[in-house]
Amino acid sequence: MRGCLRLRGAPHELEKRRFSYSERYAIWKCNGGRCWRCTEPLRLHETTVDHVLPEWLLYDHEERMHVISEYGLNQDFDISSHENWLPCHDRCNRKKGNVVPTFIPAHRATLENLIEQVPQTEKVAAALRSNSAKDRVFAGYLLTRGAALTLIA
Numbered sequence: 001m002r003g004c005l006r007l008r009g010a011p012h013e014l015e016k017r018r019f020s021y022s023e024r025y026a027i028w029k030c031n032g033g034r035c036w037r038c039t040e041p042l043r044l045h046e047t048t049v050d051h052v053l054p055e056w057l058l059y060d061h062e063e064r065m066h067v068i069s070e071y072g073l074n075q076d077f078d079i080s081s082h083e084n085w086l087p088c089h090d091r092c093n094r095k096k097g098n099v100v101p102t103f104i105p106a107h108r109a110t111l112e113n114l115i116e117q118v119p120q121t122e123k124v125a126a127a128l129r130s131n132s133a134k135d136r137v138f139a140g141y142l143l144t145r146g147a148a149l150t151l152i153a
């Protein structure tokens with residue numbers, strides 16, 4: 001219980017999701033190879049995965065329900081899924097920090113597009129996952145180009 005209280009007060013200390021190379025590739029590929037925050041082209045090895053609605057909402061039920069209702073999303077909207085993941089530069093990802101998201105209508109449209117495209121993104125990720133040789137190729141490609149070691153959003 002004490003742990004929970006500490007986590008609520010310090011969202012930056014929360015455990016963040018790690019993304020596989022296949023997931024990163026699928027998110028990059030299915031979203032036009034651009035950073036969704038600055039809209040500039042993003043090379044695969046620069047890609048980090050950003051949560052449109054911040055990941056720490058997973059640990060704050062009340063705030064999550066508030067934000068989900070503000071955005072007009074279904075109650076079962078999954079913060080930790082392709083419904084909420086977009087490719088992003090590491091630097092653009094870091095700029096955002098852990099602030100409580102204010103309602104931004106454009107982000108609602110972004111989320112609606114993402115939700116629509118989930119089957120396609122999952123298909124691409126699954127196809128890569130099922131081919132472990134390909135996954136190793138991507139891992140090698142990313143690592144030789146100095147991809148960030150922290151594959152987190």
Ligand SMILES: [Zn+2]
Pocket residue numbers: 035036037038039040088089092
């Ligand atoms: Zn960017």
